[in-house]
């Protein structure tokens with residue numbers, strides 16, 4: 001592969017991870033976002049890839065807000081896909097999910113807030129021909145609800161979180177026959193949701209009175225997107241970033257590295273011995289052609 005090809009592809013096969021899972025790195029840049037896009041960006045917030053907080057290269061995905069109007073402090077960045085394009089990407093086959101985040105010490109919002117990670121799900125209730133019983137929602141990983149959380153996010157340092165096994169996720173229902181909104185049940189792992197069982201009761205998960213009734217998820221529930229973001233309703237100010245969102249199904253994971261620009265432009269790269277030989281040959285051939293044309 002030439003340097004030019006490597007830069008154009010923005011894709012580097014990183015080899016086999018320690019867990020035996022194949023992992024590919026995709027470099028997400030403003031010019032080549034690979035399907036990632038801003039979402040739910042409200043008036044007092046922003047998200048952008050920049051070089052302010054380098055991570056795994058030259059940059060990361062910055063989030064920030066300065067709350068002027070309550071509730072306007074929200075910004076996300078997400079990658080969504082059509083489940084018919086990836087029918088095997090399900091809650092049961094999801095086997096990699098991790099990300100990294102940083103909260104700047106200058107942030108004035110409450111100390112337990114930091115960027116969250118969300119999974120979009122689509123549950124068809126086992127009746128693909130009938131969409132009236134389908135539910136779309138998100139499972140949300142948030143540091144404040146994790147076991148052993150101290151109450152304060154450490155600041156000015158990158159924090160890596162592998163959440164696929166023991167991470168706790170709460171649910172927000174976007175649309176569905178059981179109602180919409182937050183399901184206030186903050187102790188369930190992805191495996192608990194997949195089993196449709198709350199270990200504390202032995203029964204299907206429920207929220208608080210008045211909450212939507214969560215759908216019965218299972219191993220065949222489609223995962224249709226991944227999202228990371230800040231807000232809303234946090235208040236005051238936040239600045240920080242996310243990098244290295246990694247998600248995988250069935251032993252094949254993709255690691256998304258947010259970078260402001262390609263690591264290197266083709267230009268004239270530093271030449272190793274082989275490159276110097278090729279350059280010399282090129283110059284010699286060019287010289288021969290010029291000489292022949294001038295004859």
Ligand SMILES: [Ca+2]
Pocket residue numbers: 123124125126127128129130131132133134
């Ligand atoms: Ca259905």
Ligand SMILES: [Ca+2]
Pocket residue numbers: 054055056057058059060243244257258259
């Ligand atoms: Ca990066």
